[in-house]
Amino acid sequence: xxxxxxxxxxxxxxxxxxxxxxxxxxxxxxxxxxxxxxxxxxxxxxxxxxxxxxxxxxxxxxxxxxxxxxxxxxxxxxxxxxxxxxxxxxxxxxxxxxxxxxxxxxxxxxxx
Amino acid sequence: xxxxxxxxxxxxxxxxxxxxxxxxxxxxxxxxxxxxxxxxxxxxxxxxxxxxxxxxxxxxxxxxxxxxxxxxxxxxxxxxxxxxxxxxxxxxxxxxxxxxxxxxxxxxxxxx
Numbered sequence: 001x002x003x004x005x006x007x008x009x010x011x012x013x014x015x016x017x018x019x020x021x022x023x024x025x026x027x028x029x030x031x032x033x034x035x036x037x038x039x040x041x042x043x044x045x046x047x048x049x050x051x052x053x054x055x056x057x058x059x060x061x062x063x064x065x066x067x068x069x070x071x072x073x074x075x076x077x078x079x080x081x082x083x084x085x086x087x088x089x090x091x092x093x094x095x096x097x098x099x100x101x102x103x104x105x106x107x108x109x110x111x112x
Numbered sequence: 113x114x115x116x117x118x119x120x121x122x123x124x125x126x127x128x129x130x131x132x133x134x135x136x137x138x139x140x141x142x143x144x145x146x147x148x149x150x151x152x153x154x155x156x157x158x159x160x161x162x163x164x165x166x167x168x169x170x171x172x173x174x175x176x177x178x179x180x181x182x183x184x185x186x187x188x189x190x191x192x193x194x195x196x197x198x199x200x201x202x203x204x205x206x207x208x209x210x211x212x213x214x215x216x217x218x219x220x221x222x223x224x
Contacts, residue, residue, distance in 0.1 A: 032211045043202050043215035044156070089155065093211060098144065099171070100213060104155040 003027060004092050006103030013080055014111050021106045022074045023090035030092040034100070035064065035075045038087045047088075048075075080110045114139035118203050118216040125223055131176075131190040133219050135203030138184065143205040145186040146213065147178055150200040162186060163208070198223045 005024045013019045023033075034049035050057045050064040050073065057064045061078040077084055087107050091100040115138045125131060137143050147159040158171045160178035168178050175194050179187045186203055203216040 034212070036215075041218070041220070043204075043218045046212055046214060049211065098206075099158055099161065100156075102155045 003101045004090060004103045006090050006106060008106060009104070010107040010109075012109045012111065015081060017080050017110070019077050019080055019084075019108055019110070020074055021088050021090070021108070022072060023092075023103050024070075024072045025092050025101075026071065027092070027094060027101075028071070029094035030101075032093045033064070033066065033073050034091050035062070036089045036091065038089065038105075044089060077108075080108075082110050082112050084108065085110050114205070114214070116203060116205055116214060116216040118201075118219050120219060121217065122220045123222070125193050125221065127195055127223055128192045131188070131193050131197070131221070133188040133201055133203075133221075135186040135188075135216055136184055137205045140184070140205070140207065142183060142208060144208060145180065146204040146206075147186065147188050148202040148204065148215075150202060150218075152199070156202065160188070193223045195223050197221065 007022050011019050031052055035047045036044035037047045038044040048059045048062050048064055050066050052068050055066050063076040066073045087105045089105045090103040093100050117136050119134055144163050146161045148156045149159055150156050160168055160170055162168050162180045165180050165183055176190050198221055201219045201221055204213045206213045
């Protein structure tokens with residue numbers, strides 16, 4: 001059973017566009033929500049993370065929006081660049097369990 | 113600063129052969145260590161995690177085992193590889209009590 005559902009599976013945008021990747025979860029005990037960026041043949045890199053006490057967090061061109069009541073969180077990439085083309089994973093973790101529960105990933109292509 | 117190493121980077125092994133993948137972390141003490149497997153186009157599956165020397169928790173019963181002979185060394189092994197063991201193997205670390213997990217460069221294993 002997929003505890004973190006990520007959508008869309010793939011996404012194509014033009015340079016300068018704002019791709020949005022969404023994740024939904026069921027377990028209300030989750031209290032940590034990271035996003036990872038993975039380039040082909042490389043390990044995932046931690047991009048940005050949020051906790052339920054805030055509704056939005058920005059780091060550079062990357063923004064997480066968090067909706068606790070809807071049990072959803074999303075990643076926005078402002079002014080997207082071809083170098084942002086990668087696979088993005090959301091994840092979630094509950095305080096009582098150090099294991100991350102992962103979404104299945106979104107393959108993003110930013111066209112020049 | 114902390115650094116995580118994995119080797120080998122790529123490996124091609126015949127069915128029934130043994131396996132040993134190594135992961136080491138530099139620049140920190142008593143890290144939590146994790147082994148993940150990523151199948152082509154799929155998300156990350158947690159295989160094992162360790163909170164200390166000799167302490168291994170298995171997440172998925174399978175043909176693999178893990179060991180932690182030293183504080184910053186994590187080894188993934190198999191006595192006899194199966195075709196289904198092919199994939200991208202990732203080691204990750206985190207500081208005790210902290211949420212962020214940091215991944216190594218990965219090992220691409222192909223079982224023929």
